[in-house]
Amino acid sequence: AQTVTQSQPEMSVQEAETVTLSCTYDTSESDYYLFWYKQPPSRQMILVIRQEAYKQQNATENRFSVNFQKAAKSFSLKISDSQLGDAAMYFCAYRSVVLGAQKLVFGQGTRLTINP
Amino acid sequence: NAGVTQTPKFQVLKTGQSMTLQCAQDMNHNSMYWYRQDPGMGLRLIYYSASEGTTDKGEVPNGYNVSRLNKREFSLRLESAAPSQTSVYFCASSGGGEGYNEQFFGPGTRLTVL
Numbered sequence: 366a367q368t369v370t371q372s373q374p375e376m377s378v379q380e381a382e383t384v385t386l387s388c389t390y391d392t393s394e395s396d397y398y399l400f401w402y403k404q405p406p407s408r409q410m411i412l413v414i415r416q417e418a419y420k421q422q423n424a425t426e427n428r429f430s431v432n433f434q435k436a437a438k439s440f441s442l443k444i445s446d447s448q449l450g451d452a453a454m455y456f457c458a459y460r461s462v463v464l465g466a467q468k469l470v471f472g473q474g475t476r477l478t479i480n481p
Numbered sequence: 482n483a484g485v486t487q488t489p490k491f492q493v494l495k496t497g498q499s500m501t502l503q504c505a506q507d508m509n510h511n512s513m514y515w516y517r518q519d520p521g522m523g524l525r526l527i528y529y530s531a532s533e534g535t536t537d538k539g540e541v542p543n544g545y546n547v548s549r550l551n552k553r554e555f556s557l558r559l560e561s562a563a564p565s566q567t568s569v570y571f572c573a574s575s576g577g578g579e580g581y582n583e584q585f586f587g588p589g590t591r592l593t594v595l
Contacts, residue, residue: 369523371523374521398581407588408569408588408589409586409588409589410524410571410573410586412583412584415581415583417581456523456524460584467512467531467575467582467584468514468526468529468539469514469516469524469526469573469584470526471516471523471524471525472523473521473522473523474521474523
């Protein structure tokens with residue numbers, strides 16, 4: 366079974382600075398998807414970014430980018446120019462590509478605080 | 482287009498009571514999921530339905546039952562609630578089939594069992 370680990374329960378950063386959230390995972394599969402989700406106080410789960418394992422290029426979405434290290438099974442999220450609206454819980458998640466097994470496996474989450 | 486809707490938003494039960502959490506999606510998705518979120522543990526899958534007419538256990542199915550009523554609706558039932566089932570419950574849906582399909586989440590139901 367796949368597992369996802371986020372070793373940083375809490376992180377804080379100054380507004381406009383850059384912060385990196387860590388995630389490691391364990392799987393025996395060679396192809397899969399990885400995701401970062403944001404959960405603000407409203408509880409709504411919002412997809413931030415995704416990475417396909419077969420792609421060597423790291424995904425980017427505006428101020429959000431990932432560092433995907435497949436051999437090390439590491440998938441970190443970098444947030445540049447942090448904004449107050451980035452304050453939230455962030456979850457790393459894994460999804461198999463096997464048909465019929467599209468369920469997500471989540472890490473424990475990292476609470477990100479933005480200091481003005 | 483409401484996406485994924487869940488009812489109720491909040492519920493308080495006494496130990497031993499039963500209740501059903503309702504979930505509906507209007508995106509014509511094949512697959513639907515129920516997760517629970519506990520503090521410090523992220524979201525864990527309870528049950529899922531890969532397509533209409535099928536349901537499968539997830540990581541933490543004990544104490545729950547599900548019904549895929551039709552393509553739109555997927556309900557979660559607690560037959561005899563226990564304090565350990567105090568949690569926030571999320572329903573989600575995705576297109577299913579091959580390839581990438583984003584999973585969309587409902588707003589969640591906060592359940593407290595006394």
